[in-house]
Amino acid sequence: MKKHNFSAGPSILPQQTIKGTAEAILDFNNSGLSLMEISHRSKGFQAVMDEAIELFKELLNIPEGYSVIFLGGGASLQFCMAPFNLLEKKAAYLNTGTWANKAMKEAKLFGEVVEVATSKPDNYTYIPKNYEIPADADYFHITTNNTIFGTELHTDIDSPVPLVADMSSDIFARVIDVSKYGLIYGGAQKNLAPAGVTFVIVKDELLGKVSRPIPTMLDYRTHIENGSMFNTPPVVPIYAAVETLRWLKAMGGVPAMEKLNKEKATILYNEIDRNPLFRGTCAVEDRSLMNVCFVMTDEYKDLEADFLKFAIEKGMDGIKGHRSVGGFRASIYNAMPKESVQALIDCMQEFEKQHAK
Known part of the structure; x- marks a missing residue:
């Protein structure tokens, strides 16, 4: 039976990444x-x-x-x-979920933290709007996609202070x-x-301005200064990342991926809205393209x-919702093929035929 990996993370990766990394683990570059x-x-x-950095810059058009x-x-x-590197006096945070909350908690160790807005009272079911970013903040922090609650920022924010995401x-x-x-x-x-490596894209001119020793x-x-080689970097995950970036470039880059992600999310949300057994859990305009959260209707x-x-x-693997939310969560990241999303839809429709009143 074919497995469809809807896990929230660690999650589905392109077959090219899995196979290419496996081959390199056995024999790297015929060495x-x-x-x-x-x-x-x-x-x-x-x-x-070098290729990892080059592909990051190319695919994201980094200035x-x-x-x-x-x-x-x-x-x-x-x-x-x-915050260790950027927070001198005050930072602003948009609280849209569990991870934003954890980021705020850590930042409070280094200075004043202003919560500009939150959707916590409504269990993070929407992205707050019409808030004001303090012009005297050292930076404004956002979490662009909220894996647990299934909300996402779909546009880049115009911020009067450096934006951290x-x-x-x-x-x-x-x-x-x-930019x-x-x-x-x-x-x-x-x-x-795979888990084990973290990427950071930073504007150089922001660094070296805090008074604290780091x-x-x-x-x-x-x-x-050390090209990510100050200490031994996570070699295997970085190699896997390069395989994914090569795959992404061959697929047509980020614009092509965005188009495919919208198609996948649209057909799944349409089924959730149509099927009398299910309902979405968050504001329609803020629905995530990556993590589709839904529950059974009452x-x-x-x-x-x-x-x-x-x-x-x-064969639907990993669709149980996060323990703090319940219900179901279908994570449909870049590597998730449209065919797997359709398989989940077919599954929902078959269950509907068996149980709809």
Whole structure:
């Protein structure tokens, strides 16, 4: 039976990434050595790192004056690393979910944090609008896609202060204007690579302005100056990222991926809205293209466990909703083929035929 991987992360990766990385683990570039055992300072791996940076800049159209680095620690480390490097007196945060909340908590260790708006009272079912960004803030932090609650920012914000964005779950999923951002970061395990590497895109002129001393490993400048090689980088995930970036470029780049992502999300949301057994959980205008969250309608609430069992039997893997929300979550990241989304729709329709009153 074919498996359809709707897991929220670690999540589906292109077959090219899986196969190419597996081959390199067995024999990297016909060297007779495994990717897992080569020196990160070898010419072979330096070429991998150079290509990763080059493809990031090309696919995202990153302007001059920005650096791309690859770190460990996941996006969770960036929750403190960003304010460590950028927060002198005050930072502003848009609270749209669990990860934004965690980022705010860490930032409070370094200075004043202003929550400009939140949708927490409504269980983060929408993206707040019509808020004011303090002009005296050192930066404004957003989480562009909220994996747990299924909401997403679909446009780039115009901010009067440097814009910092956690793009862990929607990087390369839509066209962005990097020039509007001061810092973009994210864990790799949604749209890029296996867990273990974190990407950071930072505007160089923002660094070196805080008065506090920064530990060497937590200073972005350390990693920029050393080409992400200050210490041993996560070699295997970086190689996997390059395979994904090659695949993405061959697919037509980010514009082509955005078009496909909209098509996939549209057909799935249309089925949720049509099917009397299901309903969406968040504001229609803020629905995520990456994480489609839905529940059983009140009339059919008692069938939730039955549908989950039915879907798993049909090969739908990872669709159980996050424990803090419940229901279902279909994560349809870049590597998710449209055929798998259609398979889930077929599954929902078959269940409807069996149970609709």
